[in-house]
Amino acid sequence: MAIHQEGHNKHNFRLQSSASLTLSGEARGLKGLLPFMGPAFIAAVAYIDPGNYATNIAAGSAYGYTLLWVILASNLMAVLIQMMSAKLGIATGKNLPEMCRDRYSKKTSIFLWIQAELVVMATDLAEFIGAALGLYLLFDIPMIVAALLAALGSFAILELQRRGIRPLEAIITGMIFVVVIAFGIQVFFAKPEAGPLLSGLLIPRFEGTNSVLLSAGMLGATVMPHAIYLHSALTQRRIVGNNAAEKKRIFKYETIDVIIAMVIAGGINASMLIVAAALFHKSGLNVEDLDVAYQNFDQLLGSSAAICFGVGLLMAGLSSSSVGTMSGDIIMQGYIRRRIPLYLRRFITMVPPLAIILLGINATKALVLSQVVLSFGIAFALIPLIIFTSNKKIMGGLVNRKITTVIAWLIAAVIIALNVFLLVDTFFG
Helix, strand or coil: CHHHHHHHHHHHHHHHHHHHHHHCCCCCHHHHHHHHCCHHHHHHHHHHCHHHHHHHHHHHHHHCCCCHHHHHHHHHHHHHHHHHHHHHHHHHCCCHHHHHHHHCCHHHHHHHHHHHHHHHHHHHHHHHHHHHHHHHHHHCCCHHHHHHHHHHHHHHHHHHHHCCHHHHHHHHHHHHHHHHHHHHHHHHHHCCCHHHHHHHHHCCCCCCHHHHHHHHHHHHHHCCHHHHHHHHHHHHCCCCCCCHHHHHHHHHHHHHHHHHHHHHHHHHHHHHHHHHHHHHHCCCCCCCCHHHHHHHHHHHHCHHHHHHHHHHHHHHHHHHHHHHHHHHHHHHHHHHCCCCCHHHHHHHHHHHHHHHHHHCCCHHHHHHHHHHHHHHHHHHHHHHHHHHHCCHHHHHHHCCCHHHHHHHHHHHHHHHHHHHHHHHHHHHC
16 A cells, blocks of 8 residues: 555655646746646546436437537536636645534534435446446346446546556546547447527527426536536546635636536537437437447447447446446545545445446446436535635635626525436426
8 A cells, every 4th residue: 555655745746746737837838837737637538427328318318409509518517617616726725525514513414414425325326337438338148147247347437546646537537538439430420400409509599398308317417516516526636726816817727628618528428419319319219228329330330430439338338337436435534524435335336337237237327317417416516616716715816707606506596406306206296
């Protein structure tokens, strides 16, 4: 363990040294930006997890390009939310759960911890099942075998975290770009129509109650509570500003990191819906299951497109499941000052998805249900984040501008209202 810690410290020292050259003005341009790149890419993995696959493909196959604007709107919301989360870590040196523990009562902190752990379990359910489903589709092996292989893969990624943040950022970023390439190829094969695509992207509209419900699911699959907790932790001690001016410069660079990562994540989500609209909706197919989507890709475009879909699903599932485990560790340490080994946490969170696979429950339905649980947790992460980042005593020079706070509260109201609608429809509809 000492060897791993030593390697971790060396990476952090090099990172801080490189960043200090930028902050002093000695390093500029791309060289100056590079030390600050990475945290948003890890957080962005939460925005392209297998839950997004399920909702985006269902939306594209059922309504064509009509709900493409929902992805654009969700992504713009995500940019602001992740910027605030990153800013909290930079300004305070603490992550969101730690801030909640310091500011709220012990009972409130325990409640927030329990609901956040449930959110992480729901997240992990979607991500782990997605990775297993990717292996199952690609190699035609039993789901339980695929699940065990997915477990080995996620353990391997977690091992990188122990060796330092930069190797982890590198492998996660690489996996994101594999997903980008996979869906880029699919969009090329699908040949979407430009006119309807632009109309769906730029003109907000719905087609009945079911499209509103699906939009709420898409939003719930995009704005992830655990990504809000995680991003503040990724920036809190990564590069430390010695004064207010340095903290502002760090945030400026982290803002660029957020915008780039979120644009890529939004592009992937849009590609999922575009491909489903161009292929399935155009062919009159209403595709809700990911294994059915894989088979239809094979029939309509050939095995290459189907393989791209499976590889993208596998990469998204593996990378996001590891990020979910990291989030759980941060949540427990932050709220209740307790920590369990990452490997033990990873093992515990594997139990529910393994049980679902062994029981033969439909994997895609389990993914969609997990999004309902996720929607429950968004308010408990988002509201404290807005309160803290709007407080000048907490944030100093990085406090939200008034317009930022107003927009953030409007976003929170929209997200919470849509998720209440989703929950009511799911349980009482």
